[in-house]
Amino acid sequence: MLAYPGNKQKNEISQRKVKLVKKNMRGAFAAGAIALTAMLTFSGCASDPKPTTDVLDIWVDKLEAVALEGSAAKFEEETGIKINLVIKEGDPIEDFKVAGPAGEGPDVILGAHDKVGALVADGLVAPIDLGSKKGDFRENAIAAFTYDSNLYGMPYTIENIALVCNTEKVPSQPTWEDLKGVGVALSLNGGTGDPYHMYSIQTSFGSKVFKRDADGNYTSELDMANGGAEFANWLATEGAEVLDPESTWDSSVAALADGTKACWITGPWAQGAGDGAIDLKSGAYSIYSIPSVGGQDSVQFMGSRGFYISSYATDKLYAQKFVVDYVGTEEVQTAMFEAGGRIPAHKAAFEAASEDPIVKGFGAAGVKAEPMPAIPAMAAVWSAWGATEIAILQKKGDPAELWTKMIADIEAAIAG
Amino acid sequence: MAKTELEPTTKPAKVKIRRGQLDDGGTPSLHGTIIKIILLGLVDAAALFAFMSLISQSNFGIAALLAGVTLLMNFVYLKRGLLPGKYLMPGLIFMAIFQVYVVGFSGYIAFTNFGGGHMSSKEDSITAIQQSSAFPVEGATVYPLTVVENAENKPFYLITINDDPEHLKVLVGGKDVPLAEVTGATIEEGKAVEAPGYTEMKFKEFADRQDEILPMRVFLNDGSGLFYKTPNGEDATQYQDKVIFNATEDSVLRVEDQVLFTDRGHGAYESADGEMILPGWRAEVGFDNFVKAVTNERIREPLLMVTLWTFAFALLTVFFTFAMGLGLAMLFNDERIRGRKIYRIAMVLPYAFPAFLSALIWQSMFNRKEGFINQVILGGMDISWLSDPTLAKVAVLLVNFWLGFPYMFLIATGALQSIPAELTESAKIDGASAWQQFRYVKLPLLLVSVSPLLIGSFAFNFNNFTLIYLVTGGGPKVVEADMNVGHTDILITLVYKIAFNTGSGANYGLASAFSILIFLVVGTISYIGFRRTRTLEDVN
Amino acid sequence: MELSTKQQEKQAAKAVRQLSTIKHMGLGKWMSQIGWRHVVGIVVVIYALFPIVYIISGSVNPGGTLTSGNRLFPGFTFDNYIALFTDPYRPFADWFKNTLYVSTVASLGSVFLSSLAAYAFSRMRFIGRRVGLLSLILFQMFPQILALVAIFGLLVEIGKVFPAIGNGTHIGLILVYLGGALGGNTYLMYGFFNTIPKELDEAAKIDGATHTQIFFGMILRLTAPILAVIFLLSFIGLSSDFILASILLEKPEDKTLAVGLYGYIADKMNQEWTIFAAGAVLASLPIVGLFLYLQKYIVSGLTGGAVKG
Numbered sequence A: 001m002l003a004y005p006g007n008k009q010k011n012e013i014s015q016r017k018v019k020l021v022k023k024n025m026r027g028a029f030a031a032g033a034i035a036l037t038a039m040l041t042f043s044g045c046a047s048d049p050k051p052t053t054d055v056l057d058i059w060v061d062k063l064e065a066v067a068l069e070g071s072a073a074k075f076e077e078e079t080g081i082k083i084n085l086v087i088k089e090g091d092p093i094e095d096f097k098v099a100g101p102a103g104e105g106p107d108v109i110l111g112a113h114d115k116v117g118a119l120v121a122d123g124l125v126a127p128i129d130l131g132s133k134k135g136d137f138r139e140n141a142i143a144a145f146t147y148d149s150n151l152y153g154m155p156y157t158i159e160n161i162a163l164v165c166n167t168e169k170v171p172s173q174p175t176w177e178d179l180k181g182v183g184v185a186l187s188l189n190g191g192t193g194d195p196y197h198m199y200s201i202q203t204s205f206g207s208k209v210f211k212r213d214a215d216g217n218y219t220s221e222l223d224m225a226n227g228g229a230e231f232a233n234w235l236a237t238e239g240a241e242v243l244d245p246e247s248t249w250d251s252s253v254a255a256l257a258d259g260t261k262a263c264w265i266t267g268p269w270a271q272g273a274g275d276g277a278i279d280l281k282s283g284a285y286s287i288y289s290i291p292s293v294g295g296q297d298s299v300q301f302m303g304s305r306g307f308y309i310s311s312y313a314t315d316k317l318y319a320q321k322f323v324v325d326y327v328g329t330e331e332v333q334t335a336m337f338e339a340g341g342r343i344p345a346h347k348a349a350f351e352a353a354s355e356d357p358i359v360k361g362f363g364a365a366g367v368k369a370e371p372m373p374a375i376p377a378m379a380a381v382w383s384a385w386g387a388t389e390i391a392i393l394q395k396k397g398d399p400a401e402l403w404t405k406m407i408a409d410i411e412a413a414i415a416g
Numbered sequence B: 001m002a003k004t005e006l007e008p009t010t011k012p013a014k015v016k017i018r019r020g021q022l023d024d025g026g027t028p029s030l031h032g033t034i035i036k037i038i039l040l041g042l043v044d045a046a047a048l049f050a051f052m053s054l055i056s057q058s059n060f061g062i063a064a065l066l067a068g069v070t071l072l073m074n075f076v077y078l079k080r081g082l083l084p085g086k087y088l089m090p091g092l093i094f095m096a097i098f099q100v101y102v103v104g105f106s107g108y109i110a111f112t113n114f115g116g117g118h119m120s121s122k123e124d125s126i127t128a129i130q131q132s133s134a135f136p137v138e139g140a141t142v143y144p145l146t147v148v149e150n151a152e153n154k155p156f157y158l159i160t161i162n163d164d165p166e167h168l169k170v171l172v173g174g175k176d177v178p179l180a181e182v183t184g185a186t187i188e189e190g191k192a193v194e195a196p197g198y199t200e201m202k203f204k205e206f207a208d209r210q211d212e213i214l215p216m217r218v219f220l221n222d223g224s225g226l227f228y229k230t231p232n233g234e235d236a237t238q239y240q241d242k243v244i245f246n247a248t249e250d251s252v253l254r255v256e257d258q259v260l261f262t263d264r265g266h267g268a269y270e271s272a273d274g275e276m277i278l279p280g281w282r283a284e285v286g287f288d289n290f291v292k293a294v295t296n297e298r299i300r301e302p303l304l305m306v307t308l309w310t311f312a313f314a315l316l317t318v319f320f321t322f323a324m325g326l327g328l329a330m331l332f333n334d335e336r337i338r339g340r341k342i343y344r345i346a347m348v349l350p351y352a353f354p355a356f357l358s359a360l361i362w363q364s365m366f367n368r369k370e371g372f373i374n375q376v377i378l379g380g381m382d383i384s385w386l387s388d389p390t391l392a393k394v395a396v397l398l399v400n401f402w403l404g405f406p407y408m409f410l411i412a413t414g415a416l417q418s419i420p421a422e423l424t425e426s427a428k429i430d431g432a433s434a435w436q437q438f439r440y441v442k443l444p445l446l447l448v449s450v451s452p453l454l455i456g457s458f459a460f461n462f463n464n465f466t467l468i469y470l471v472t473g474g475g476p477k478v479v480e481a482d483m484n485v486g487h488t489d490i491l492i493t494l495v496y497k498i499a500f501n502t503g504s505g506a507n508y509g510l511a512s513a514f515s516i517l518i519f520l521v522v523g524t525i526s527y528i529g530f531r532r533t534r535t536l537e538d539v540n
Numbered sequence C: 001m002e003l004s005t006k007q008q009e010k011q012a013a014k015a016v017r018q019l020s021t022i023k024h025m026g027l028g029k030w031m032s033q034i035g036w037r038h039v040v041g042i043v044v045v046i047y048a049l050f051p052i053v054y055i056i057s058g059s060v061n062p063g064g065t066l067t068s069g070n071r072l073f074p075g076f077t078f079d080n081y082i083a084l085f086t087d088p089y090r091p092f093a094d095w096f097k098n099t100l101y102v103s104t105v106a107s108l109g110s111v112f113l114s115s116l117a118a119y120a121f122s123r124m125r126f127i128g129r130r131v132g133l134l135s136l137i138l139f140q141m142f143p144q145i146l147a148l149v150a151i152f153g154l155l156v157e158i159g160k161v162f163p164a165i166g167n168g169t170h171i172g173l174i175l176v177y178l179g180g181a182l183g184g185n186t187y188l189m190y191g192f193f194n195t196i197p198k199e200l201d202e203a204a205k206i207d208g209a210t211h212t213q214i215f216f217g218m219i220l221r222l223t224a225p226i227l228a229v230i231f232l233l234s235f236i237g238l239s240s241d242f243i244l245a246s247i248l249l250e251k252p253e254d255k256t257l258a259v260g261l262y263g264y265i266a267d268k269m270n271q272e273w274t275i276f277a278a279g280a281v282l283a284s285l286p287i288v289g290l291f292l293y294l295q296k297y298i299v300s301g302l303t304g305g306a307v308k309g
Helices: A012-045 A062-079 A092-099 A113-121 A131-136 A139-145 A195-203 A228-242 A249-257 A316-327 A330-340 A347-352 A357-365 A376-380 A382-393 A399-415 B002-006 B019-023 B030-056 B060-078 B083-109 B122-133 B203-208 B288-295 B297-331 B340-352 B355-365 B372-377 B389-418 B421-429 B434-462 B465-471 B491-499 B508-533 C002-025 C027-059 C079-086 C092-123 C129-141 C147-161 C170-179 C184-195 C198-206 C211-222 C224-239 C243-248 C257-266 C273-299 C302-308
Strands: A055-060 A082-087 A108-112 A153-159 A162-166 A210-212 A218-222 A263-266 A285-288 A301-310 B134-136 B142-149 B155-161 B169-174 B177-181 B186-188 B191-194 B227-229 B235-241 B243-246 B251-254 B259-263
Touching (some): A055 A316, A092 A108, A092 C243, A108 A316, A131 B235, A139 A301, A153 A330, A162 A357, A195 A382, A228 A382, A316 A330, A399 B297, B030 C147, B083 B508, B083 C170, B142 B191, B288 B508, B297 B491, B340 C273, B355 B372, B355 C027, B389 B434, B389 B465, B389 C184, B434 B508, B434 C184, B465 B491, B491 B508, C079 C092, C079 C273, C092 C211, C092 C224, C198 C211, C243 C257
Parallel strands (some): A055 A108
Antiparallel strands (some): A153 A301, B142 B235, B155 B169, B227 B235, B251 B259
């Protein structure tokens, strides 16, 4: 049974009301008194937020955190400023766009160079001056981080793709003709497409993503039509035979490992794939340049990753000092290579690592690579591009027509 | 009392009581009042503290709002009566802060140009423009530099031109003081560290005054517009400006072609022919985004198709997950079934794993060649689940059923328990069949309690971005459409494709305008749905 | 008392029924009344569990992939589980604690707030009630494209006044979660409160009970099963939240499971699916445990007993 305090004498009601009014008054006073005391306590606890110039926040990935620990400790010892290496998951650059202007972003953020245009247009990153050290870094990496005449990042790694082949089956640099019949894997993300890996084939038909101006800077005018129909037709014919539109990373690894396919168009990150089955250092696999399919030069995207300094950094001077003086040295750059196996952008570190088969192989394969455009318009191309390539591979329509539609669609997207 | 309990559906004998007597909620107990007063006191304290902080930060608008809400709260809780207010207040405050605010924010953003290129304030924009305006002269030499200060503590650059190591040339200059040669500088290791009238600035002080010194441009004394800048206080090199900002005229002049950019109210410095200097800033742009959204040519063609699919997707999901959840709940509600506990746990498990993990697993299981479904379950069949328009829709729905039915199962299980056993028992005695018991006794009662939830589930799935994004990415592509739209795209993924992949990155303003338009559609339809199903009506 | 004898009888009858079901019915009848339920049950269990078996298989797979070759349990190792607890950059144990803390507090708060509101909507008549009910659900329908930007900015501002509950704090995150309390939960409860006969309230009022006594002493007790369900649903929903937690929590030791675990697969070039799967399996344990614990409230038929009073 539920118990209710029973008191049902009606003549008490009016009395109660009088009491309650008094009680309410007293309640208000009591609440006020408590409020006052508690408030004093609050103001005691919450000291004014101090500007924390003695800590630099750096957003990194896990490998970078491991590699930078030593430099961070040294920096703290010598300057008294603590480096806070924050491992960010997901898409740190997107978080940075939100957190930066709110004053909650990092002082330094590590990211890919292809975001530089957008970051500059958003006013999020400050130019970085490497001074006399600029020449220590490979020119194409510096070019990748240069936007509108200014350098916005200190690169530490460069990556590009190559043709990885089973050495037994393909003992020397093949032509595209040689590859017919042995099988080439290219992961298309299970059906969402991968224009990045496909680009080296596309460019061999002369079709590039954006036009460049006289100084070599990318404009936001598409260059896909040039040779695009030929590429699209190739996709629908030979491409559809060679490539599986629903291939995935795992299926590509398995195909290479079990010998179904002799080669795989992939990047240095393939090292160790398939639980170590793909060992690019063992000699079982060789790294070749991607042969031209359409007859013209096969040009691929070069990507670089490096250190950006936030426009909202609390202490740009020390941020720059840490990046350039403590991290931009051969020693640390080599350490970063050793921690993550990522191919160095620092010339001396690159030289030192040049005997590494991966550095050597991908370095040679990437001679003709061009930095992936870092203009903001690049954000508008990917999804339509990938979806169209998949639709053409699946023979869902007239290839040239689909390609033309895609160009018009991307142009409309860029125009906003 | 016993009569009421046994037959809860019959009305008890009416007792005449004055309305006011019941609605003021009876006599509050003493300890209840004390707890109330303490809690209220604490909240008031926090509010008062926040109020004072806000005042000291000159945030008067929010301070006033806070004061208003606090006073209202005290009024509600200290005044006798106002019962609904007392019960609704706590939840409403949280809802107002975090949900109404989000909607309001989106509503406001829809009238701004917030997004790529317009992320921050005008002040930030000007700083960023000036900061990236200076660019190093190509091939310029890097010279040693010392930051010095004069007697008035003004910072100066002391630059050692060491082109000829035998004859060092020392220059000094500062803000608005062009470089000039000085003699008699103190040289240490090939670098001038001091000059008459200028003392070396300690690094610590330089660091403290970096906001003043780092942006400093020390011009050459030849009218060339070239200047020296230092990134680190140790060396300097020649720079030039891309643009010149004029604070008094609020304009930016591009040096290269002398084009003038002014603030024309579009959230950026803009030239006469509409070219903008980025970064711009967040500005109010009126109905521009709505006009853009409504007149968007690209979206018009696929809009009808996508809208229909969005409704189908949300309705089918709600219908089947509920039917499945309810069916299973009833199935396992029979005491005679052994292992009910185990069954129930199995039903709940899909819900215990993070949805994004499950969605990714399902995506890989649907793979045509290597997927578990084709290879193992269907014994090596070659079905293109994700590239066939119809099958892709089926696949998305299958995954969503899987993700959603445990929720409905839990709800239905709880709901079935809440149906008084007497009702079904009396129906049984009256000779109703199992189906009749379900159809005429249980289902109506269940629907009373869960139909609002079904509408909520409809709303959730109407905007279920994550699922579509992870399982199909909207694909397969609709090849007939001019726009990159897929057969499984729902409205919100379509909006994402349009508003987040523009030539300047994400356009939050446009996205907000679209989301308001979508909201109007789904809100209106749900509202009509509410009225028709009369879920808001009372049962008692 | 009347109640206890009735319940005892019921329980005894139940035991007898269960023991003798098959014997008395015969197989054919058993099949048509109960057996088919097992058949359907098993089919659904397969549908419900096979992706999960996949995850579990992955979590003990010595390799790095979840789905290699479509073979379940290609190998067996606890390395992935050990890896979870031995990575100094990824304090899994902390994430676990944080998730339990944040989800429990926020779910309790959420159940409390929404039951208060549901009580008001169900039992009181006031101006704006219908509009209020309607707007609760309409607010849930608003496409939350910009929620992240808005809430982040808001918490930064709150943090300037109260650093302890601002951006980057667990309390801040809990407060944000509480902001969603009045949505679907209130509706769910509102529906169930409506099924409790109002006559009970009125009888209590006549007995002199105050509104708080009716609410805490009667309504909440009568709806305990559904409160348990809603607590469980909130707990599950909040513990798997990724988006808000990922932007609001920064330090590794502050993260929640969903955010922390995502780190294992965030780097597209270096995804550690098997460790991730092991983490997901462990993360599901509290939920399963909670369900087991709450099951008695959810399915015990407490309501029937209580109504009988």
